[in-house]
Amino acid sequence: xxxxxxHPSTLSVQEGDSAVIKxxxxxxxxxxxxxxKQELGKGPQLIIDIRSNVGEKKDQRIAxxxxxxxxxxSLHITETQPEDSAVYFCAASALYGGSQGNLIFxxxxxxxxxx
Amino acid sequence: GAVVSQHPSRVICKxxxxxxxxxxxxxxxxxxxxxxxxxxxxxxxxxxxxxxxSKATYEQGVEKDKFLINHxxxxxxxxxxxxxxxxxxxxxxxxxxxxxxxxxxxPGTRLLVx
Numbered sequence: 001x002x003x004x005x006x007h008p009s010t011l012s013v014q015e016g017d018s019a020v021i022k023x024x025x026x027x028x029x030x031x032x033x034x035x036x037k038q039e040l041g042k043g044p045q046l047i048i049d050i051r052s053n054v055g056e057k058k059d060q061r062i063a064x065x066x067x068x069x070x071x072x073x074s075l076h077i078t079e080t081q082p083e084d085s086a087v088y089f090c091a092a093s094a095l096y097g098g099s100q101g102n103l104i105f106x107x108x109x110x111x112x113x114x115x
Numbered sequence: 116g117a118v119v120s121q122h123p124s125r126v127i128c129k130x131x132x133x134x135x136x137x138x139x140x141x142x143x144x145x146x147x148x149x150x151x152x153x154x155x156x157x158x159x160x161x162x163x164x165x166x167x168x169s170k171a172t173y174e175q176g177v178e179k180d181k182f183l184i185n186h187x188x189x190x191x192x193x194x195x196x197x198x199x200x201x202x203x204x205x206x207x208x209x210x211x212x213x214x215x216x217x218x219x220x221x222p223g224t225r226l227l228v229x
Contacts, residue, residue, distance in 0.1 A: 034217055043121075043208050043220040044159070089158060102149070103210075103218060105158045 002027040006106025023090035024072040030092040121221035138209030144189035145211035
């Protein structure tokens with residue numbers, strides 16, 4: 001089955017700096033890679049996702065890159081702000097042919113942005 | 116984006132009682148709903164997957180008689196923790212999705228069993 005590894009487990013940056021979180025996956029059939037942000041006591045919130053037919057996607061300060069050959073994908077946050085502080089989870093799944101694939105999550109990265 | 120609600124957000128109950136948690140997709144019809152459990156400082160653990168009108172599929176190690184799931188409509192799924200015990204205390208989160216689309220998560224339910 002699919003296995004997703006996420007690094008680092010904790011990340012501390014100064015406000016305004018960039019943050020990068022990396023994930024690797026094992027199943028070449030995975031074709032959908034979302035990133036979620038979870039604040040304390042709340043449910044995960046989708047912040048960006050990417051499908052395997054593209055290599056990069058950007059939404060304002062957030063970008064995700066995907067390398068299918070190497071089976072890894074990364075989240076990039078630029079110009080970080082204190083409100084970006086949260087736990088970020090990557091995930092992988094296979095969406096195909098009318099089937100809703102199960103999301104396999106990484107273990108999460110606790111991002112702290114210091115003012 | 117799509118909105119998923121959960122009710123209640125917090126519940127405290129006595130050991131031996133049953134607790135029902137509702138998950139609703141507010142602005143879309145969800146063909147599939149998922150139930151997760153999350154322990155402090157850990158990732159989400161998938162408990163079961165439910166499709167509207169059919170029996171839920173439980174992950175290995177999850178007791179189906181303990182965690183009853185009903186997916187009665189395309190906008191509502193319920194999780195009932197039967198005969199709850201202190202070790203069932205946790206953060207329960209549902210998510211909802213459509214075919215070949217992403218999952219959207221609810222805000223979670225904090226269960227404390229005394």
